Amino acid sequence: xxxxxxxxxxxxxxxxxxxxxxxxxxxxxxxxxxxxxxxxxxxxxxxxxxxxxxxxxxxxxxxxxxxxxxxxxxxxxxxxxxxxxxxxxxxxxxxxxxxxxxxxxxxxxxxxxxxxxxxxxxxxxxxxxxxxxxxxxxxxxxxxxxxxxxxxxxxxxxxxxxxxxxxxxxxxxxxxxxxxxxxxxxxxxxxxxxxxxxxxxxxxxxxxxxxxxxxxxxxxxxxxxxxxxxxxxxxxxxxxxxxxxxxxxxxxxxxxxxxxxxxxxxxxxxxxxxxxxxxxxxxxxxxxxxxxxxxxxxxxxxxxxxxxxxxxxxxxxxxxxxxxxxxxxxxxxxxxxxxxxxxxxxxxxxxxxxxxxxxxxxxxxxxxxxxxxxxxxxxxxxxxxxxxxxxxxxxxxxxxxxxxxxxxxxxxxxxxxxxxxxxxxxxxxxxxxxxxxxxxxxxxxxxxxxxxxxxxxxxxx
Amino acid sequence: xxxxxxxxxxxxxxxxxxxxxxxxxxxxxxxxxxxxxxxxxxxxxxxxxxxxxxxxxxxxxxxxxxxxxxxxxxxxxxxxxxxxxxxxxxxxxxxxxxxxxxxxxxxxxxxxxxxxxxxxxxxxxxxxxxxxxxxxxxxxxxxxxxxxxxxxxxxxxxxxxxxxxxxxxxxxxxxxxxxxxxxxxxxxxxxxxxxxxxxxxxxxxxxxxxxxxxxxxxxxxxxxxxxxxxxxxxxxxxxxxxxxxxxxxxxxxxxxxxxxxxxxxxxxxxxxxxxxxxxxxxxxxxxxxxxxxxxxxxxxxxxxxxxxxxxxxxxxxxxxxxxxxxxxxxxxxxxxxxxxxxxxxxxxxxxxxxxxxxxxxxxxxxxxxxxxxxxxxxxxxxxxxxxxxxxxxxxxxxxxxxxxxxxxxxxxxxxxxxxxxxxxxxxxxxxxxxxxxxxxxxxxxxxxxxxxxxxxxxxxxxxxxxxxxxxxxxxxxxxxxxxxx
Numbered sequence: 009x010x011x012x013x014x015x016x017x018x019x020x021x022x023x024x025x026x027x028x029x030x031x032x033x034x035x036x037x038x039x040x041x042x043x044x045x046x047x048x049x050x051x052x053x054x055x056x057x058x059x060x061x062x063x064x065x066x067x068x069x070x071x072x073x074x075x076x077x078x079x080x081x082x083x084x085x086x087x088x089x090x091x092x093x094x095x096x097x098x099x100x101x102x103x104x105x106x107x108x109x110x111x112x113x114x115x116x117x118x119x120x121x122x123x124x125x126x127x128x129x130x131x132x133x134x135x136x137x138x139x140x141x142x143x144x145x146x147x148x149x150x151x152x153x154x155x156x157x158x159x160x161x162x163x164x165x166x167x168x169x170x171x172x173x174x175x176x177x178x179x180x181x182x183x184x185x186x187x188x189x190x191x192x193x194x195x196x197x198x199x200x201x202x203x204x205x206x207x208x209x210x211x212x213x214x215x216x217x218x219x220x221x222x223x224x225x226x227x228x229x230x231x232x233x234x235x236x237x238x239x240x241x242x243x244x245x246x247x248x249x250x251x252x253x254x255x256x257x258x259x260x261x262x263x264x265x266x267x268x269x270x271x272x273x274x275x276x277x278x279x280x281x282x283x284x285x286x287x288x289x290x291x292x293x294x295x296x297x298x299x300x301x302x303x304x305x306x307x308x309x310x311x312x313x314x315x316x317x318x319x320x321x322x323x324x325x326x327x328x329x330x331x332x333x334x335x336x337x338x339x340x341x342x343x344x345x346x347x348x349x350x351x352x353x354x355x356x357x358x359x360x361x362x363x364x365x366x367x368x369x370x371x372x373x374x375x376x377x378x379x380x381x382x383x384x385x386x387x388x389x390x391x392x393x394x395x396x397x398x399x400x401x402x403x404x405x406x407x408x409x410x411x412x413x414x415x416x417x418x419x420x421x422x423x424x425x426x427x428x429x430x431x432x433x434x435x436x437x438x439x440x441x442x443x444x445x446x447x448x449x450x451x452x453x454x455x456x457x458x459x460x461x462x463x464x465x466x467x468x469x
Numbered sequence: 470x471x472x473x474x475x476x477x478x479x480x481x482x483x484x485x486x487x488x489x490x491x492x493x494x495x496x497x498x499x500x501x502x503x504x505x506x507x508x509x510x511x512x513x514x515x516x517x518x519x520x521x522x523x524x525x526x527x528x529x530x531x532x533x534x535x536x537x538x539x540x541x542x543x544x545x546x547x548x549x550x551x552x553x554x555x556x557x558x559x560x561x562x563x564x565x566x567x568x569x570x571x572x573x574x575x576x577x578x579x580x581x582x583x584x585x586x587x588x589x590x591x592x593x594x595x596x597x598x599x600x601x602x603x604x605x606x607x608x609x610x611x612x613x614x615x616x617x618x619x620x621x622x623x624x625x626x627x628x629x630x631x632x633x634x635x636x637x638x639x640x641x642x643x644x645x646x647x648x649x650x651x652x653x654x655x656x657x658x659x660x661x662x663x664x665x666x667x668x669x670x671x672x673x674x675x676x677x678x679x680x681x682x683x684x685x686x687x688x689x690x691x692x693x694x695x696x697x698x699x700x701x702x703x704x705x706x707x708x709x710x711x712x713x714x715x716x717x718x719x720x721x722x723x724x725x726x727x728x729x730x731x732x733x734x735x736x737x738x739x740x741x742x743x744x745x746x747x748x749x750x751x752x753x754x755x756x757x758x759x760x761x762x763x764x765x766x767x768x769x770x771x772x773x774x775x776x777x778x779x780x781x782x783x784x785x786x787x788x789x790x791x792x793x794x795x796x797x798x799x800x801x802x803x804x805x806x807x808x809x810x811x812x813x814x815x816x817x818x819x820x821x822x823x824x825x826x827x828x829x830x831x832x833x834x835x836x837x838x839x840x841x842x843x844x845x846x847x848x849x850x851x852x853x854x855x856x857x858x859x860x861x862x863x864x865x866x867x868x869x870x871x872x873x874x875x876x877x878x879x880x881x882x883x884x885x886x887x888x889x890x891x892x893x894x895x896x897x898x899x900x901x902x903x904x905x906x907x908x909x910x911x912x913x914x915x916x917x918x919x920x921x922x923x924x925x926x927x928x929x930x931x932x933x934x935x936x937x938x939x940x941x942x943x944x945x946x947x948x949x950x951x952x953x954x
Contacts, residue, residue: 323496324503335595355496404488
């Protein structure tokens with residue numbers, strides 16, 4: 009691996025005076041809060057022809073939380089990428105607006121107040137993480153603890169009753185909690201640590217089958233075992249979205265660490281085989297595949313439009329500019345309109361323009377994660393940044409592709425937008441870790457505690 | 470590792486592009502097709518999201534809208550629904566629209582681009598202008614007179630203003646309340662089933678959608694054809710017709726109900742309704758001449774709209790001479806809607822010029838800006854003016870001293886013609902009583918109204934049924950209302 013020696017100058021360690029850009033971050037955060045408040049007001053004006061009475065409270069709450077988060081970044085991660093926090097605040101704020109808007113049509117089941125509390129918890133966790141985690145490399149030490157915790161988190165829900173066909177929830181009292189959301193972060197930490205320590209060994213020629221070079225079983229064994237376990241658990245829990253996410257995460261991180269295109273081939277083959285087998289034999293998933301192949305089959309059969317068809321109708325109604333916030337009819341989708349199908353509301357009411365804006369925000373978030381990965385010099389940090397960014401990218405692709413009919417629908421939460429407490433808290437944790445690694449990436453070498461280490465001999469060999 | 474990170478980043482970029490391309494496909498390319506999918510409820514929701522425009526009769530709205538708060542929000546209400554049902558039709562969330570509600574739906578539901586002062590702005594903002602109001606030509610006192618005159622008996626009345634073609638009354642009886650069909654749910658579907666299952670067929674608009682054998686009322690058309698063709702030049706001259714009359718080419722003898730028809734004149738034949746004379750005259754006119762006249766009156770027109778499509782009245786185009794003779798006294802396959810017979814009367818009253826009948830005077834946007842107006846137009850020249858004036862004379866005689874004396878009105882010149890149509894297998898059905906007429910106030914320079922009345926079940930005893938006895942009083946009541954107006 010000699011990639012760093014051929015890297016462009018901008019990513020080399022010879023850029024000591026990166027500006028901090030905290031003022032940019034603050035103004036963008038203010039902008040994000042104002043856009044969210046505007047959206048909240050627009051919903052109220054469209055639905056009741058009046059500004060919502062609690063708009064100031066909503067704006068102040070969101071603004072205060074964002075300000076605290078910003079101060080934490082200013083204090084402990086002064087060189088962090090200035091776009092990460094504003095993007096997260098904006099997505100979270102718009103998610104609250106969309107859920108509040110949908111609440112107006114389902115007054116018996118309000119979701120926005122709970123989502124606001126979860127968002128506050130998420131931003132608190134973000135602040136705590138930025139304040140307490142001074143160096144991301146600390147996480148490297150807890151690689152095996154992470155994977156153990158991840159496996160426990162994924163296994164526990166099997167003991168709890170299934171909700172809507174998937175055993176992914178822990179219910180205690182009135183609170184429900186989706187541990188898989190955190191397991192993916194822990195797995196990313198583990199993969200990053202393990203691959204950073206072993207990527208040289210993994211790249212060494214092992215057995216050769218046809219034109220594929222496989223690594224030695226001794227090195228590959230543990231990682232494949234863990235991956236198989238996690239996928240197995242997920243299939244038992246019937247949560248295929250998360251299963252596909254873990255699989256994609258695993259393949260991307262393995263490829264980035266070793267550069268073996270063979271991994272991609274093997275991974276894709278395994279994924280295709282697995283997807284085909286599950287799609288054929290698991291009835292719940294089979295029906296999802298049928299819906300994808302012909303979303304309008306139920307209409308022709310005289311049973312009315314299914315969820316995917318309703319979702320497509322919502323996007324189609326949106327057109328270029330959308331119906332305007334609060335003026336669409338995405339509630340026709342019915343079940344899961346605030347969670348899995350939240351994007352259909354955005355597509356209908358904000359149009360292709362708004363939808364493109366949202367997707368570009370996610371794209372920017374992912375790109376900034378990859379950018380931090382490129383700038384960092386320690387392999388663990390790199391792999392962690394790539395892993396976290398890939399989680400967001402894959403999750404956005406799987407759920408967006410699902411609700412727009414590009415791929416079969418798998419239940420998954422749109423990061424920050426969708427209703428779901430565990431999801432929003434976990435996503436704030438992802439952003440906190442990205443802030444931390446981007447701070448390390450951009451900080452001058454002299455900055456104590458936050459700078460990256462000089463390249464290790466192994467890295468430049 | 471840098472190179473591989475870049476490649477992974479490109480992969481994510483490719484995924485993003487795939488999502489955006491797919492979103493553009495859905496929201497731009499397939500947007501219209503998705504919007505038109507029959508399972509998509511949005512067009513229906515948008516359609517009922519605002520109060521519908523109203524249908525007005527003489528400055529008063531006969532419709533309304535009720536906010537239900539349901540998904541298909543505003544439901545139609547009707548004031549005096551049964552009275553105006555043959556005019557308005559219904560507008561139902563479940564069963565769609567009929568009659569004016571259907572023909573003027575774009576204006577009433579706010580879809581007509583003319584309703585918006587700034588159509589491009591409404592396209593852009595996706596707003597929909599409020600529905601426009603439809604002003605009808607109906608005269609409420611005539612409508613009530615006709616409805617009360619029928620008194621729930623099966624039948625229909627159509628009244629026209631001969632000089633313009635304005636439909637002044639359009640009544641079908643028994644009627645129904647279209648309001649019970651508004652909305653959704655079991656109450657609506659059971660009301661629909663009840664109305665459709667009823668033996669009296671209350672939802673059939675008998676005035677424009679039901680055709681009846683016109684019987685002797687049709688003799689006015691035959692007389693017009695004979696005068697126009699020159700077969701008869703002097704209405705008072707004998708027509709050389711035996712009584713009974715042997716139908717040409719057959720051994721069937723055609724009798725008369727009235728006395729004195731042997732070798733009678735055309736005037737006498739109209740006044741006392743002689744079948745033999747009219748059959749004989751029609752045979753002399755021949756099929757081409759008869760077809761040209763019935764066509765000029767509007768028979769066989771498959772495209773007559775008022776604005777709802779009117780069921781075509783029938784006069785067969787291929788017949789033997791004996792069939793032609795029977796057809797020309799309103800029997801055989803000759804059938805007519807009440808509106809068609811009102812048009813016959815109106816054409817005679819307006820000196821042969823038949824104006825195109827219309828029910829919608831104009832459409833106004835909220836705020837009284839008129840967006841469309843129907844101007845009276847000539848439909849067809851039904852006969853020569855001289856022929857029309859002779860027929861007016863004959864019809865006046867029918868009322869002054871003939872079968873239609875029940876229609877006479879003090880202070881007005883009234884012309885009429887009765888009809889008592891046999892129908893059914895071997896004429897076993899209860900006969901239909903017809904009366905067509907027009908009326909001109911003594912101080913007016915032209916007739917104000919032309920009416921056609923048909924009563925299906927006029928009396929329990931079929932021997933007592935006659936156009937003059939059962940239908941003429943209703944026509945008189947309608948004409949009196951018109952003259953008071």
